[in-house]
Amino acid sequence: MSSSLPSRVTLVDVGPRDGLQNEKQAVAAAHKIELVQRLQQAGLREIEVTSFVSPKWVPQMADGAEVMAGIARPAGVRHSVLVPNMKGFEAALATRPDEIVVFGAASEAFSQKNINCSIAESIERFAPVTAAAREAGLKVRGAVSCAVACPYEGEIHPDRVELVVRLMKEIGVQHVGIADTIGVGTPRRVQAAMERALKHYPLAEVSGHFHDTYGQSLSNVYACLEMGIASFDASVAGLGGCPYAKGATGNVATEDVVFMLHGLGIETGIDLDALVDTAAWISGVLGRKPVSRVANAMLARRAAA
Amino acid sequence: MSSSLPSRVTLVDVGPRDGLQNEKQAVAAAHKIELVQRLQQAGLREIEVTSFVSPKWVPQMADGAEVMAGIARPAGVRHSVLVPNMKGFEAALATRPDEIVVFGAASEAFSQKNINCSIAESIERFAPVTAAAREAGLKVRGAVSCAVACPYEGEIHPDRVELVVRLMKEIGVQHVGIADTIGVGTPRRVQAAMERALKHYPLAEVSGHFHDTYGQSLSNVYACLEMGIASFDASVAGLGGCPYAKGATGNVATEDVVFMLHGLGIETGIDLDALVDTAAWISGVLGRKPVSRVANAMLARRAAA
Numbered sequence: 054m055s056s057s058l059p060s061r062v063t064l065v066d067v068g069p070r071d072g073l074q075n076e077k078q079a080v081a082a083a084h085k086i087e088l089v090q091r092l093q094q095a096g097l098r099e100i101e102v103t104s105f106v107s108p109k110w111v112p113q114m115a116d117g118a119e120v121m122a123g124i125a126r127p128a129g130v131r132h133s134v135l136v137p138n139m140k141g142f143e144a145a146l147a148t149r150p151d152e153i154v155v156f157g158a159a160s161e162a163f164s165q166k167n168i169n170c171s172i173a174e175s176i177e178r179f180a181p182v183t184a185a186a187r188e189a190g191l192k193v194r195g196a197v198s199c200a201v202a203c204p205y206e207g208e209i210h211p212d213r214v215e216l217v218v219r220l221m222k223e224i225g226v227q228h229v230g231i232a233d234t235i236g237v238g239t240p241r242r243v244q245a246a247m248e249r250a251l252k253h254y255p256l257a258e259v260s261g262h263f264h265d266t267y268g269q270s271l272s273n274v275y276a277c278l279e280m281g282i283a284s285f286d287a288s289v290a291g292l293g294g295c296p297y298a299k300g301a302t303g304n305v306a307t308e309d310v311v312f313m314l315h316g317l318g319i320e321t322g323i324d325l326d327a328l329v330d331t332a333a334w335i336s337g338v339l340g341r342k343p344v345s346r347v348a349n350a351m352l353a354r355r356a357a358a
Numbered sequence: 359m360s361s362s363l364p365s366r367v368t369l370v371d372v373g374p375r376d377g378l379q380n381e382k383q384a385v386a387a388a389h390k391i392e393l394v395q396r397l398q399q400a401g402l403r404e405i406e407v408t409s410f411v412s413p414k415w416v417p418q419m420a421d422g423a424e425v426m427a428g429i430a431r432p433a434g435v436r437h438s439v440l441v442p443n444m445k446g447f448e449a450a451l452a453t454r455p456d457e458i459v460v461f462g463a464a465s466e467a468f469s470q471k472n473i474n475c476s477i478a479e480s481i482e483r484f485a486p487v488t489a490a491a492r493e494a495g496l497k498v499r500g501a502v503s504c505a506v507a508c509p510y511e512g513e514i515h516p517d518r519v520e521l522v523v524r525l526m527k528e529i530g531v532q533h534v535g536i537a538d539t540i541g542v543g544t545p546r547r548v549q550a551a552m553e554r555a556l557k558h559y560p561l562a563e564v565s566g567h568f569h570d571t572y573g574q575s576l577s578n579v580y581a582c583l584e585m586g587i588a589s590f591d592a593s594v595a596g597l598g599g600c601p602y603a604k605g606a607t608g609n610v611a612t613e614d615v616v617f618m619l620h621g622l623g624i625e626t627g628i629d630l631d632a633l634v635d636t637a638a639w640i641s642g643v644l645g646r647k648p649v650s651r652v653a654n655a656m657l658a659r660r661a662a663a
Contacts, residue, residue: 058546236655239621240580241363268576268614268651269621275545275577300658302651309573316544316574346573346607350541353605 059283061320065099065260066092066307068335069120070135072292074104074113075303076339082116084338086123091334092289093130095327097307101154101286104135105145121148133194137168142182146189153186155179155226156196159213160203163234167198172217180224187225195226196262200246201238204297208242215249228258230286233273235297236266240276247280260284263305265344266295270305271313278317285310290332291344306345308332326351364588366625370404370565371397371612373640374425375440377597379409379418380608381644387421389643391428396639397594398435400632402612406459406591409440410450426453438499442473447487451494458491460484460531461501464518465508468539472503477522485529492530500531501567505551506543509602520554533563535591538578540602541571545581552585565589568610570649571600575610576618583622590615595637596649611650613637631656 069088073080080088085103092100102124108115117134126132126149133152136142145153157175158164164172183193199206200214218229229250233243243261250259261277262285263270274285287310293303311323325347332348343349374393378385385393390408397405407429413420422439431437431454438457441447450458462480463469469477488498504511505519523534534555538548548566555564566582567590568575579590592615598608616628630652637653648654 237621239618241622265651266655267617268611269618271573272576272580272618275580295655295658298655298658299662301655306573312572313544313574313577316542317546346570350571350600350603350606353600353603357604 056279058278058317058319059281061283062278062314063099063284064097064307064310064321064323065101065133065284065286066097066289067101067262067286067304068092068288068290068292068307070101070103070114071286072288072290072304074111075293075296076113077294078339079113080338082119082123084335085116085120088289088331088335089120089124091327091331093125093127095331096321096323098129098322099131099133101133101135102150104137105141106135106137118144118148121150136182138178139182139185142185150191152192152194153182154194154196155182156198157217157221158198158203159209159217160199160206162205163199163203166205173220176217176220176224179226183225192228193226194228194230195221196230196232197221197250198232198234200231201233201242202235204235211245211249214246215252218250218253222253228260229254230260230262232262233264236264236269236295238263238273239269240272243273244276244280247277247282251280256281256283260286262286264295264303265291265305266298266301266303271309274305274310274313278319289328290336290348292335302344306332306343306348308345308347312347361584363583363622363624364586366588367583367619368404368589369402369612369615369626369628370406370438370589370591371402371594372406372567372591372609373397373593373595373597373612375406375408375419376591376609377593379416380598380601381418382599383644384418385643387424387428389640390421390425393594393636393640394425394429396632396636398430398432400636401626401628403434403627404436404438406438406440407455409442410446411440411442423449423453426455441487443483444487444490447490455496457497457499458487459499459501460487461503462522462526463503463508464514464522465504465511467510468504468508471510478525481522481525481529484531488530497533498531499533499535500526501535501537502526502555503537503539505536506538506547507540509540516550516554519551520557523555523558527558533565534559535565535567537567538569541569541574541600543568543578544574545577548578549581549585552582552587556585561586561588565591567591569600569608570596570610571603571606571608576614579610579615579618583624594633595641595653597640607649611637611648611653613650613652617652
């Protein structure tokens with residue numbers, strides 16, 4: 054209970070990529086560029102900007118090169134992009150990202166349904182991508198999806214998380230993000246998955262990625278903080294839905310995580326008011342309210358004041 | 359991190375009282391009676407049914423006697439009612455509740471604005487109520503509001519929580535509920551308040567009452583579980599708003615707590631599917647969606663299936 058928590062935490066805003074990719078409504082490149090700009094101004098220092106996936110599969114991200122070209126690239130801000138294969142990597146490389154994100158599932162059924170190959174084949178496919186990225190001086194992050202449960206297989210054993218983490222390590226991936234893709238994880242299950250990642254990666258190179266579909270994400274962040282984990286993905290305004298439960302919520306909202314971290318006395322470098330402004334703005338672009346509890350409460354208080 | 363958690367947790371559904379009292383829309387007595395009935399059928403064994411406060415102040419609860427008379431009273435289910443003074447207690451007593459709830463704030467400003475007297479005066483007022491309730495064989499629960507922060511004073515020091523807890527103990531209150539009335543609490547602050555309650559009451563007689571205004575409530579429940587606390591208030595469908603941030607959410611949703619507890623392997627005796635049915639039904643009565651993430655995700659999955 055009174056274990057010490059990290060004094061500083063890094064948040065990676067994945068709203069421009071994971072968030073907007075899962076919104077029903079298309080967003081113009083100019084709005085995506087403004088979103089990244091606003092996040093930077095609010096103090097975010099790591100942003101997952103876009104992906105270089107076939108527009109046939111992910112039309113929402115077809116403007117990846119335009120977005121990367123349009124954003125300001127201030128010193129100290131790291132921009133990552135998700136790539137599925139060498140073709141995507143080459144397109145990505147031309148836009149000079151700081152990091153690339155590769156991915157693998159801890160569930161065979163999910164790997165098959167999502168990218169039409171086995172887990173082992175997906176990692177093999179990422180081996181040359183990882184090598185080329187490191188050759189080019191880019192950092193490679195690996196996202197391990199379905200690390201707690203799978204929409205097709207149900208609960209996923211930590212052994213299977215460890216297997217993917219180990220395979221990623223073997224091909225040279227430098228950081229692993231453990232993702233509860235469908236948001237059903239609870240603290241002890243998430244900790245069990247994290248423990249397996251920590252067998253192969255140091256604390257500084259393991260992060261958590263939690264969806265708030267069942268409202269559990271902040272508890273999971275807290276449980277990870279107790280393990281010393283100090284990096285988390287989050288999405289401004291809670292952008293992004295859940296493809297496996299239409300109408301449900303997506304990524305944990307960055308504002309909600311920041312509120313908790315600041316309440317715990319943990320530094321983030323993020324200006325919560327500016328972040329809430331950003332949440333209100335992008336939600337306005339999408340024609341709806343933020344999903345974030347913090348954004349809604351703060352906006353309600355502002356309206357009353 | 360790996361401290362053991364309680365194996366069983368009791369949830370007190372306060373939706374019929376704290377929830378509906380803070381909804382804009384009035385709810386008919388027949389619907390309140392059905393709500394209590396449905397909660398009992400879903401496995402809730404403690405329900406805060408109504409209050410006996412002047413209808414001038416709380417018109418939503420003016421039908422307290424009618425509701426208490428209309429609900430089934432199966433063995434093993436405990437029904438509590440909130441009372442503000444001897445007059446309220448006498449009205450309550452006639453309806454044969456199992457428990458009464460008295461209250462006090464950890465903030466002077468809140469006490470003055472909410473009930474127009476000092477903290478010390480409020481406790482004095484509850485002394486004869488508590489004595490009379492115990493004489494009548496009823497259990498007395500004390501709710502300590504603003505235990506983390508106050509809408510008028512800001513942050514509340516744990517010393518002040520301890521003061522109210524001690525005063526409640528002195529007048530014979532048998533259980534204290536530590537309430538984060540405005541939902542700004544984060545795990546360590548909540549634990550600091552809880553530690554003070556545990557100086558005066560045993561683990562079994564301390565509970566948590568968290569509002570989800572800023573999305574922090576489940577993390578706070580988890581932090582309390584790590585201390586061994588095994589009783590929490592919650593509100594089906596997340597009923598109840600926040601009078602201090604109009605448009606924001608109210609009590610933590612019972613479904614969300616149940617989902618986390620079951621995920622942690624903790625027994626509650628509650629049937630989550632039946633609880634979600636109840637959340638959908640009462641939300642329909644109110645003409646809106648549940649606030650609960652779990653209810654919305656489970657309803658979305660059902661709709662897709």
